[in-house]
Amino acid sequence: MELNVNEALRYLGAGEGADAALRERVEGQAARLTALVRPRYWYRVTPVTHGAQGILLAEAGLFLTGRTAALMLEECGQAVLLACTLGAQFDALLRTEQARDMAQAVILDACGSAWVEAGCDRAEEEIAGRFPGKYLTDRFSPGYGDLPLTVQPELCRALDAQRRLGLCVTPSLLLTPGKSVTAVLGIADRPQRRRVRGCACCSMKQTCTLRKRGMTCGI
Amino acid sequence: MGSDFLKNGIVLLDGATGTVFQQKGLPPGGRPELLNLSDPELVRSVHREYLEAGSQVVYANTFGANRLKLAHTGRSVEEVVGAGVRLAREACAGTGGRTALDMGPLGELLEPMGSLRFEQAYEIFREVAVAGAAAGADLAVIETMTDLYEAKAALLAVKEHTALPVLVTMTFDTGGRTFTGCTIPSMARTLEGLGADAIGLNCSLGPDQLGRLLSELCRNTRLPVIAKPNAGLPDPVDGRYDLGPEAFAAALVPLLDTGVTIFGGCCGTSPAYIRVLKEALAGKVPAPRRYAPVSMVCTPTVPVRIDGVRVIGERINPTGKKRFQQALLEEDLDYILDVGLQEADAGADILDVNVGYPGVDEVAMMPRVVKALQAALPIPLQLDSSNPAALEAGLRVYNGKAAVNSVNGKPEVLEEILPVVKKYGAAVVGLALDEEGIPQTAEERFTIAARILEAARAHGIPEEDVWIDCLTLTVSAQQAQAGETLRAVSMVREKLGLQNVLGVSNISFGLPNRGLITQNFLVQAMAMGLTLPILNPNQSEMMDAVAAFRVLSGEDGECRDYISRFAAQKAAPATAPAGELRLTLDEAIARGLRSEAGRLARAALEQGDGLSLVEGTLIPALDRVGADYERGVLFLPQLLSAAQAAQAVFEEVRSALARQGSAPVKKGRIVVATVQGDIHDIGKNIVKTLLENYGYDVIDLGRDVPPETVAGTVREKDVRLVGLSALMTTTLPSMEATIRLLHTLPRPPVIFVGGAVVTADYAARMGADYYAKDARQSVEIARSILG
Secondary structure: OOOOHHHHHHHOOOHHHOOHHHHHHHHHHHHHHHHHOOOEEEEEEEEOEEOOOOEEEHHHOEEEOOHHHHHHOOOEEEEEEEEEEOHHHHHHHHHHHHHHOHHHHHHHHHHHHHHHHHHHHHHHHHHHHHOOOOEEOOOEOOOOOOOOHHHHHHHHHHOOHHHHHOOEEOOOOOEEOOOEEEEEEEEEOOOOOOOOOOHHHOOOOOOOHHHHOOOOOOO | OOOHHHOOOOEEOOOOOHHHHHHOOOOOOOOHHHHHHHOHHHHHHHHHHHHHHOOOEEEOOOOOOOHHHHOOOOOOHHHHHHHHHHHHHHHHOOOOOEEEEEEOOOOOOEOOOOOEOHHHHHHHHHHHHHHHHHOOOOEEEEEEEOOHHHHHHHHHHHHHHOOOOEEEEEOOOOOOEOOOOOEHHHHHHHHHHOOOOEEEEEOOOOHHHHHHHHHHHHHOOOOOEEEEOOOOOEOOOOOOEOOOHHHHHHHHHHHHHHOOOEEOOOOOOOHHHHHHHHHHHOOOOOOOOOOOOOOEEEOOOOEEEOOOOOOEEEEEOOOOOHHHHHHHHOOOHHHHHHHHHHHHHOOOOEEEEOOOOOOOOHHHHHHHHHHHHHHHOOOOEEEEOOOHHHHHHHHHHOOOEOEEEEEEOOHHHHHHHHHHHHHOOOEEEEEOOEOOEOOOOHHHHHHHHHHHHHHHHHOOOOHHHEEEEOOOOOOOOOOOHHHHHHHHHHHHHHHHOOEEEEEOHHHHOOOOOHHHHHHHHHHHHHHHOEEEEEEOOOOHHHHHHHHHHHHHOOOOHHHHHHHHHHHHHHHOOOOOOOOOOOOOHHHHHHOOOHHHHHHHHHHHHHHOOHHHHHHHHHHHHHHHHHHHHHOOOOOHHHHHHHHHHHHHHHHHHHHHHHHHOOOOOOOOEEEEEEEOOOOOOHHHHHHHHHHHHOOOEEEEOOOOEOHHHHHHHHHHHOOOEEEEEOOOHHHHHHHHHHHHHHHOOOOOOEEEEEOOOOOHHHHHHHOOOEEOOOHHHHHHHHHHHHO
16 A cells, blocks of 8 residues: 555645655655555445446445445445544644644645545455445545535434444534545456546536646546 | 453453344344334344343343434433343343443544544434433443543543443454554553453454454553454354354353453344353453553653653643743634644653643643643643643543642642542652641652652552652752752652652752753752753754663663664754855745744844744745645645744744833734534644734634634624635535625625635625635635725
């Protein structure tokens, strides 16, 4: 599992424009973070039932409405629910750093985003390994496309995410701890097109600060 | 019904209920607790099966029956908890089995990780505890906790509102930490101190992985210890647990050797597991417990064992510090936190916290400061006050086991403060003085110390939690007293076996080269048995002396800490060598060199006044950095580094003004807040950092701030500019509600908004005056409104 420093630099709005000093600072925080915190993940496999109103994941007691889920899982007989988090320990580090050095804190924050993504990638590799001969769709999350954020609490409940990862949802649908991701992946019998990646599919496309500066986060 | 049954031999609890209900057809996603009302016979039958299998205690089906999890079900806590407890009691009737009220985590994280306040969590647990006791539970169980703070809220709620014995079990990973980072010693000492009747581990791991953790737990508590593990780990693909009943029992039985006496099962177990376990345990005798008392204070993540010298930082204290007094009066918690951070970075193990000052409401301020410090700093606190109400308010919200500074030999003081110490399981410092004052001889001080220990014991406080302060007197005024203090320290150590606390700095008052005297006294006192010196850890000669002492006493194994301390000092010289680098203040700010900027500012302040320094040098330097940021040459971290270097300059200006007794220069007040429901506040904190470093007086209301708090602050302090931030689409409505409420004020402020999901359009539609696309723009807005 490796923290992608270029990705962290992009989250900071810098990307290729970063000078050596900034890159070095980001590398320093990345090294510190990866030594202190490991991403944890948990997943669960559930059969998929396609219906007129949406996708039913019966064993998980979960119903996914909208076009995104229907399209993503179109060719899938099973789906994986995934959650990944850097846990409360990352939040504690970030709180201390915000009190000590705000500049360092924003770097740590960007590194945290890249690190939790690395955790998701690792989970995805493991899942792929459990299903030889099958193909995974892209990961997609509540808030992507038209998959509503309101599915977040049920998704976490289906994953027993508090017990497994210490992951909870606030009444305003924020995941806590802060650096956490939940996602759905489909399992299909033939190769799946990459669909979710890119700004066109991102729910942040209207408001993304990187886009305002003419950049992308690379996802 | 008392808790004696927990202490006599082996006790068998029950196994899982949730997974058993699922096997019996509870649909996925359904709330198992609602079965208490919809299918009471099913619930009763599961309890009966456990009782028949040998369980002596069954957990009522109330794990998630709290106000938060029952919201939208149309059922009240009283109904669901009451029914659950009654069903378990009905099943127990005539069997000799006991009914436990079961309380699990609330399902939302507590502050500072989540938005649920400690006091709210307490209220929610109180409701459950009262309903469970009213329905006739024999005991209460708090289980599957990963946050020690939440466990404390639940335990206080049960202890304060019922007479039930309480079991508390938490969930750990193989590394010996909970998800929130809580350690086994921290859990043990905190919960024992708060009055739990038995503690242990449940869920999360299989029994084979629990052995090492349970043995650590047994070494850290006098209480009976519980093991209630899962049937191994579930497979993510098929959901099955990997241990059958025989393997489960075979892994649990050896735990008897560590001293565990209370057994049961968690997820994946069933009555069959309990039956096999009962047979496997039959006739076995648990090993005797070996608990060696050690003094300790802790936060959840950092247990500090006092088995050598541990430094207590003294800087969070207004006495004789103008800048600190001003921060207290202005409720500037950031400043206080910064003082604590510096002490922690300098190597303090524990921080003394004193916020008593005329004009400060200590009872309100103590818990606020405790919460602010523990949110950002992992080290334990020693709450320093003579006001029992302030101490109780602080101890109540403290997460872990704290120390209290102090009691003394006066009977009325002991009677007032020791019950508070006992209730919250704190350690306590006893000053060797009484109504006659400070005795002149070591023997007399020792006598008072012994009296304090006696009183503490009478209140049920164990002796490892009693620390004695033999009192340092100024050697230039009472020269013979230095020797008496040292003798008293030695007697307390040798004859009472207690820890010694001593504030050492006073010794050198009025003498030249104070550091030398203080350092010498510190070394002699440590040699006599001082383990808890209270000092200023920013004075490196004191910390050097402690580091050297730890080497000579053998405490610092292989001199590791000593070597790394001095290797680090060599690597990073405190000041740049002369001649190598001559920066102007302006350059130091642009390059974000904090200490350099502070040093240059100090020099500049000797020549000129603060205001011209700010207006003539600081602001133009920041503007140049800001322009580079706009052009995309510099990025956010560099902008913030410059701002922080500017902060160091401001701090120098403020200190200079405080020394002169002048009012602080502030360019105008701005309220900033992350709106209600939103707890991602890094964006707001970035804005605050920048605004403060342009000289604005920023009132930071924090995160998850209700509209009423924003409006109330604006009205009360007549604030003209308000910045609101929101990160989630789900919290935009509360941003809008805040703006609406601000518009109803007699003198509505100017409002700017920002945050990931906010756009210029949306800002206008919500009625905000300005949209700030980034933190830098908020400075421009502030300038145009406040100048």
